[in-house]
Amino acid sequence: DTTLYGRLNVSMDYVDDGVDSSHQLASNSSRLGVRGSEDLGMGLRGVFQIEAALQGNEGRAFDGSNLTARNTYVGLAGGFGELRIGKHDTPYKLSTLRLNFFADTLGDMHHVAAQTGNNANNFYRRNDNTLIYMTPDFGGMQFMASYTTDLVDDTPNNNPDANDTNAFSLAGVFSQGPMYVAVAYEQNNNFGVGGEDQQAWKVGGTYQIADLTLAAMYENIDDGQDDRDAFHLGARYSFGQAYLMASYTFADELTTDNGAKMYALGGGFNFSRRTGIYAVYALADNDDAGRYGLTGSGKGKGVGAVVAGEDVSGFQIGVTHNF
Amino acid sequence: DTTLYGRLNVSMDYVDDGVDSSHQLASNSSRLGVRGSEDLGMGLRGVFQIEAALQGNEGRAFDGSNLTARNTYVGLAGGFGELRIGKHDTPYKLSTLRLNFFADTLGDMHHVAAQTGNNANNFYRRNDNTLIYMTPDFGGMQFMASYTTDLVDDTPNNNPDANDTNAFSLAGVFSQGPMYVAVAYEQNNNFGVGGEDQQAWKVGGTYQIADLTLAAMYENIDDGQDDRDAFHLGARYSFGQAYLMASYTFADELTTDNGAKMYALGGGFNFSRRTGIYAVYALADNDDAGRYGLTGSGKGKGVGAVVAGEDVSGFQIGVTHNF
Amino acid sequence: DTTLYGRLNVSMDYVDDGVDSSHQLASNSSRLGVRGSEDLGMGLRGVFQIEAALQGNEGRAFDGSNLTARNTYVGLAGGFGELRIGKHDTPYKLSTLRLNFFADTLGDMHHVAAQTGNNANNFYRRNDNTLIYMTPDFGGMQFMASYTTDLVDDTPNNNPDANDTNAFSLAGVFSQGPMYVAVAYEQNNNFGVGGEDQQAWKVGGTYQIADLTLAAMYENIDDGQDDRDAFHLGARYSFGQAYLMASYTFADELTTDNGAKMYALGGGFNFSRRTGIYAVYALADNDDAGRYGLTGSGKGKGVGAVVAGEDVSGFQIGVTHNF
Numbered sequence: 001d002t003t004l005y006g007r008l009n010v011s012m013d014y015v016d017d018g019v020d021s022s023h024q025l026a027s028n029s030s031r032l033g034v035r036g037s038e039d040l041g042m043g044l045r046g047v048f049q050i051e052a053a054l055q056g057n058e059g060r061a062f063d064g065s066n067l068t069a070r071n072t073y074v075g076l077a078g079g080f081g082e083l084r085i086g087k088h089d090t091p092y093k094l095s096t097l098r099l100n101f102f103a104d105t106l107g108d109m110h111h112v113a114a115q116t117g118n119n120a121n122n123f124y125r126r127n128d129n130t131l132i133y134m135t136p137d138f139g140g141m142q143f144m145a146s147y148t149t150d151l152v153d154d155t156p157n158n159n160p161d162a163n164d165t166n167a168f169s170l171a172g173v174f175s176q177g178p179m180y181v182a183v184a185y186e187q188n189n190n191f192g193v194g195g196e197d198q199q200a201w202k203v204g205g206t207y208q209i210a211d212l213t214l215a216a217m218y219e220n221i222d223d224g225q226d227d228r229d230a231f232h233l234g235a236r237y238s239f240g241q242a243y244l245m246a247s248y249t250f251a252d253e254l255t256t257d258n259g260a261k262m263y264a265l266g267g268g269f270n271f272s273r274r275t276g277i278y279a280v281y282a283l284a285d286n287d288d289a290g291r292y293g294l295t296g297s298g299k300g301k302g303v304g305a306v307v308a309g310e311d312v313s314g315f316q317i318g319v320t321h322n323f
Numbered sequence: 324d325t326t327l328y329g330r331l332n333v334s335m336d337y338v339d340d341g342v343d344s345s346h347q348l349a350s351n352s353s354r355l356g357v358r359g360s361e362d363l364g365m366g367l368r369g370v371f372q373i374e375a376a377l378q379g380n381e382g383r384a385f386d387g388s389n390l391t392a393r394n395t396y397v398g399l400a401g402g403f404g405e406l407r408i409g410k411h412d413t414p415y416k417l418s419t420l421r422l423n424f425f426a427d428t429l430g431d432m433h434h435v436a437a438q439t440g441n442n443a444n445n446f447y448r449r450n451d452n453t454l455i456y457m458t459p460d461f462g463g464m465q466f467m468a469s470y471t472t473d474l475v476d477d478t479p480n481n482n483p484d485a486n487d488t489n490a491f492s493l494a495g496v497f498s499q500g501p502m503y504v505a506v507a508y509e510q511n512n513n514f515g516v517g518g519e520d521q522q523a524w525k526v527g528g529t530y531q532i533a534d535l536t537l538a539a540m541y542e543n544i545d546d547g548q549d550d551r552d553a554f555h556l557g558a559r560y561s562f563g564q565a566y567l568m569a570s571y572t573f574a575d576e577l578t579t580d581n582g583a584k585m586y587a588l589g590g591g592f593n594f595s596r597r598t599g600i601y602a603v604y605a606l607a608d609n610d611d612a613g614r615y616g617l618t619g620s621g622k623g624k625g626v627g628a629v630v631a632g633e634d635v636s637g638f639q640i641g642v643t644h645n646f
Numbered sequence: 647d648t649t650l651y652g653r654l655n656v657s658m659d660y661v662d663d664g665v666d667s668s669h670q671l672a673s674n675s676s677r678l679g680v681r682g683s684e685d686l687g688m689g690l691r692g693v694f695q696i697e698a699a700l701q702g703n704e705g706r707a708f709d710g711s712n713l714t715a716r717n718t719y720v721g722l723a724g725g726f727g728e729l730r731i732g733k734h735d736t737p738y739k740l741s742t743l744r745l746n747f748f749a750d751t752l753g754d755m756h757h758v759a760a761q762t763g764n765n766a767n768n769f770y771r772r773n774d775n776t777l778i779y780m781t782p783d784f785g786g787m788q789f790m791a792s793y794t795t796d797l798v799d800d801t802p803n804n805n806p807d808a809n810d811t812n813a814f815s816l817a818g819v820f821s822q823g824p825m826y827v828a829v830a831y832e833q834n835n836n837f838g839v840g841g842e843d844q845q846a847w848k849v850g851g852t853y854q855i856a857d858l859t860l861a862a863m864y865e866n867i868d869d870g871q872d873d874r875d876a877f878h879l880g881a882r883y884s885f886g887q888a889y890l891m892a893s894y895t896f897a898d899e900l901t902t903d904n905g906a907k908m909y910a911l912g913g914g915f916n917f918s919r920r921t922g923i924y925a926v927y928a929l930a931d932n933d934d935a936g937r938y939g940l941t942g943s944g945k946g947k948g949v950g951a952v953v954a955g956e957d958v959s960g961f962q963i964g965v966t967h968n969f
Contacts, residue, residue: 002650002969004325004357008371008397010408012454012472015479022485024477025408025452032357032373032390034650034678036969038920046921046967048654050678050700054373054391059476060451062410065375065390067678067711068700074654074967085656085671085965087708128706129671131658149658153705154670155947156661162668274361275369301478319408321369321397323325323359327648327680331694331720333731335777335795338802345808347800348731348775355680355696355713377696377714382799383774385733388698388713597684598692624801642731644692644720646648646682 002036008054009104010061011318015303017293018310027061028104028318029298030054031070037077044078056300071126081135087128091144091171092186096204099182099215101236101245106314107264107282108297109217112249113230114200115296116223123186123200123221124297127167129154140176145169151191165190181205196224204232211238215247228254241270253287258308260292261285274322283313325359331377332427333384334641338626340616341633348384351641352427352621353377354393360400367401379623394449404458410451414467414494415509419527422505422538424559424568429637430587430605431620432540435572436553437523438619439546446509446523446544447620450490452477463499468492474514488513504528519547527555534561538570551577564593576610581631583615584608597645606636648682654700655750656707657964661949663939664956673707674750674964675944676700677716683723690724702946717772727781733774737790737817738832742850745828745861747882747891752960753910753928754943755863758895759876760846761942762869769832769846769867770943773813775800786822791815797837811836827851842870850878857884861893874900887916899933904954906938907931920968929959 009028015021033051040046053069056062073086093114100109114124132146148167156162171184185201192198204217215234220227234247244267253259263285268278284292288309295302305312332351338344356374363369376392379385396409416437423432437447455469471490479485494507508524515521527540538557543550557570567590576582586608591601607615611632618625628635655674661667679697686692699715702708719732746755760770778792794813802808817830831847838844850863861880866873880893890913899905909931914924930938934955941948951958 004327004650006357006373008373008409010397012408017479020479020485022477022479022481023472024485025454025472027409034652034969038918038967038969040917040921044917046917048967048969050652050654052390054395056451059473059478059481060410062391062395062451063389066709067390067698067713068708072700072708074656074965076965085658086654086673087706128702128708131671149669149671150705154668155705156663156666156668156949157952158668158705162666162670271363271367271369272361275363303479306480319397319399321361321371323357323361323371327650329680329696331696331732333720335731340802343802343808345800345802345804346795347808348777348795350732375713377718379774382796382801382804383733385714385718385774386712390713594686594690594692595684598686626802629803642720642722644684644694646680646684646694 001038002034004034005323006030006032006054007320007322009318009320011105011316013106013301013314013316015106015294015314017303017306017312019306024059024301025061026300026316027054027056028300033070042078044076046074047077047082047084048074059301061300079136081133084132086130087126088130088132088146089126090146090169090186091132092169092184092200092202093124093126094144095171095173095182095184096202096217098180099204099206099217099232099234101215101234102247102264102266102280102282104298105264105266105278105280105282105318106294106299106302106316107247107262107266107280108299109232109234109247109249109262110297111282111284111294111299111302112251112260112262112292113217113219113232114221115251115292116221116228116254122188122191122198122223127151141172141174144171151188160190160195167191178208179205192224194224198223212236223254226254228252228259243268251292256289257287258289258291259287260290262292276320277318278320279315279317281313281315283311285311324361325357327357328646329353329355329377330643330645332641332643334428334639336429336624336637336639338429338617338637340626340629340635342629347382347624349623349639350377350379350384351623356393365401367399369397370400370405370407371397382624384623402459404456407455409453410449411453411455411469412449413469413490413492413509414455415492415507415523415525416447416449417467418494418496418505418507419525419540421503422527422529422540422555422557424538424557425570425587425589425603425605427621428587428589428601428603428605428641429617429622429625429639430570430585430589430603431622432555432557432570432572432585433620434605434607434617434625435574435583435585435615436540436542436555437544438574438615439544439551439577445511445514445521445546450474464495464497467494474511483513483518490514501531502528515547517547521546535559546577549577551575551582566591574615579612580610581612581614582610583613585615599643600641601643602638602640604636604638606634608634647684648680650680651969652676652678652700653966653968655964655966657751657962659752659947659960659962661752661940661960663949663952663958665952670705670947671707672946672962673700673702674946679716688724690722692720693723693728693730694720705947707946725782727779730778732776733772734776734778734792735772736792736815736832737778738815738830738846738848739770739772740790741817741819741828741830742848742863744826745850745852745863745878745880747861747880748893748910748912748926748928750944751910751912751924751926751928751964752940752945752948752962753893753908753912753926754945755878755880755893755895755908756943757928757930757940757948758897758906758908758938759863759865759878760867761897761938762867762874762900768834768837768844768869773797787818787820790817797834806836806841813837824854825851838870840870844869858882869900872900874898874905889914897938902935903933904935904937905933906936908938922966923964924966925961925963927959927961929957931957
């Protein structure tokens with residue numbers, strides 16, 4: 001029971017960082033993986049996944065790929081839930097994926113949420129050196145917890161002390177009828193600029209009304225020196241094989257006047273369950289000292305903020321194909 | 324409909340650059356890929372390919388492989404032809420592949436053709452950041468066009484200006500009975516030593532007479548400062564599972580006395596459609612200031628010209644296996 | 647006849663190098679491969695393998711993977727035996743794999759055997775640029791020989807002279823009833839600190855008595871300046887799906903007082919032929935000037951000796967899953 005699977009998501013982008021603009025071709029979280037499972041008896045299953053990123057580097061769409069760049073683990077599943085060991089998205093990240101209608105596009109909510117404005121991307125993480133445990137589904141409710149031995153290097157004689165840069169992440173999600181709710185907390189120790197512990201928590205969810213799905217989220221990130229609030233609102237409307245979507249993401253200032261608002265508009269058409277095309281427009285409207293860009297998520301290349309306070313925007317058309 | 328495929332081509336080479344010699348073991352355009360397609364209805368198909376290079380690095384036969392080093396794209400095919408987006412060989416390169424009997428060996432015609440004598444390898448290209456369109460077959464005739472957003476880096480704020488180092492490539496091919504003809508043009512902007520636009524055009528073809536196939540090509544490359552002519556002649560004779568081949572490639576001087584002639588002789592035996600062995604001898608006879616080597620194609624390692632005017636030669640025996 | 651296969655071996659380790667300690671998460675010789683063969687008629691088969699390492703880097707469990715990091719070759723098999731060309735374990739390494747009960751764990755015998763005490767890991771090698779020939783099985787007896795064109799770089803104009811850093815390796819193995827015996831010799835030319843030729847030879851084997859398997863090995867390594875002896879003793883006892891094992895490895899001093907003893911204890915449980923869990927404890931007890939660590943084998947991360955004479959130890963629990 002071994003499956004070779006993958007996804008290609010390639011787009012042509014027109015981006016402007018307020019100083020310069022370009023049209024760029026990008027691979028957006030494209031991947032190639034192998035996964036499988038084995039029935040071990042006693043209600044247990046062995047599971048594994050190896051997932052490569054088909055990603056770009058330094059202005060190229062496909063380059064520097066890494067065979068284990070994405071979630072790569074071996075694990076054990078059973079009535080107790082599932083335990084995985086390897087490299088994995090954190091529960092914090094996993095819990096709100098379904099709120100992120102613009103995932104892997106210029107409008108990805110994590111360009112403003114999950115970050116502290118200098119593209120530090122501290123709370124949208126796939127961590128190596130990680131154990132993750134997921135409970136079974138309890139009537140729509142599920143809990144997840146992960147522990148990372150070290151975010152940088154977990155061998156002895158590192159600086160700071162071995163395992164000091166460890167991390168943990170917790171999430172609870174609840175799904176019932178049209179409603180989905182997630183609460184999550186994450187702590188990255190010794191990971192701030194001055195070696196502070198960083199932490200974040202968020203609560204969010206989606207609600208479906210016929211063909212319309214609404215999303216909302218609140219998040220607080222404390223980088224060890226200051227903290228900031230962020231809000232996200234999203235809507236997605238499906239009609240047949242087509243869909244339209246819009247979102248608004250706001251981050252308050254962390255220090256003086258360095259917040260931002262991001263607006264995103266998009267739509268797409270799915271030829272089949274496997275293949276679709278889409279178009280997205282997004283704008284990050286920075287405060288005077290804000291440096292949020294359209295980057296820091298699964299969006300390839302994206303566009304960063306090179307000068308504080310400048311608006312950063314982009315339009316992309318893309319194609320996705322799963323196999 | 325997903326296929327795992329590949330090709331191993333490994334050889335033992337005896338090479339001499341006029342200064343030193345060695346026997347070296349090389350992987351020659353070995354590859355591993357995944358490709359597939361999906362019927363989307365309305366006469367359309369979604370297509371994709373991910374192709375890794377199993378290549379060497381710094382004197383090793385297999386090292387530094389890259390999961391997306393070769394043609395990697397997602398595309399749409401239908402009655403209109405086929406549009407691919409990602410990383411791809413240019414039409415200029417694709418149009419004359421079948422003239423190149425010594426492909427991926429020491430005698431590859433692109434060691435002299437496609438280049439300007441310092442192994443710059445400017446016109447035998449697989450470009451990242453590329454859109455390519457191929458028309459349907461019109462009674463044996465087909466046209467191809469590609470556009471590359473930037474040969475180096477297509478994100479904003481690069482030097483030179485974003486998208487200034489773009490490129491395009493055009494080709495028309497015609498196939499009828501024993502005859503194949505190709506005409507191609509390619510332009511790499513801002514890509515010369517002093518930032519000049521570089522351009523090349525060529526016309527070539529093959530003609531089959533029973534078991535004998537003849538090839539001929541003329542090419543002109545302008546590196547933005549000077550231009551040079553090149554000619555290629557080749558012959559391939561098959562008898563049962565065996566074959567013999569010979570070729571002559573000539574490049575005129577670009578500046579004073581820096582042209583070269585390359586001679587290649589070879590033969591092989593195919594055990595099956597998938598597996599074969601081969602032997603090739605090649606010699607680059609450089610003019611006094613010429614620096615052409617047996618390198619710059621899909622041949623792994625090869626042998627460069629370390630001193631101008633020296634002859635560069637090599638002999639290889641190899642095995643190919645497709646799966 | 648192409649097979650996608652692999653193995654994940656991931657463990658949580660508690661390691662101490664005498665100066666500092668940490669708990670670390672490691673991938674231990676995890677791999678992903680493709681292999682196949684083709685019947686060529688005349689009693690011949692074409693064979694190939696491409697094997698990637700799913701390995702860590704700089705304190706990360708999964709990073710910097712290389713698609714051809716492990717045995718990757720194309721070959722021809724038949725009544726004459728098998729000839730492979732590419733990247734391959736040496737006969738010296740292959741001959742005693744089955745003595746190494748603690749393979750790819752903290753207790754791997756190659757942390758002390760195969761080495762000269764500064765983790766130079768000179769005689770537990772997978773060599774690129776290699777031809778390897780294996781005879782057929784002659785009534786339980788088999789011989790293997792490999793030649794490596796250059797351990798570093800086999801292209802011309804290298805330093806030392808091209809092909810001067812070549813290597814060869816020879817082994818004979820004999821298997822009958824409960825007994826397995828191996829004799830091996832390996833020479834790495836120009837590979838010593840001062841450019842000396844290095845050489846090693848060893849003799850070892852296993853003997854099975856019901857559920858108990860015993861292993862013993864003697865090895866002599868000459869690094870071109872001095873030589874050292876090493877001994878290894880191991881025992882493995884199986885009961886049903888579980889097993890226990892212990893080993894002792896001793897290396898004499900190479901120069902003054904720089905030998906070491908390594909003790910290893912372990913056990914495991916196999917849920918199935920494909921999936922198991924295990925635990926291992928190992929200790930390298932260094933002489934005053936000894937710098938042996940628990941590293942230099944297929945064990946990921948491991949733990950090196952940062953200060954001469956310090957004991958280095960570790961405990962790990964892990965899971966293995968083959969597919």
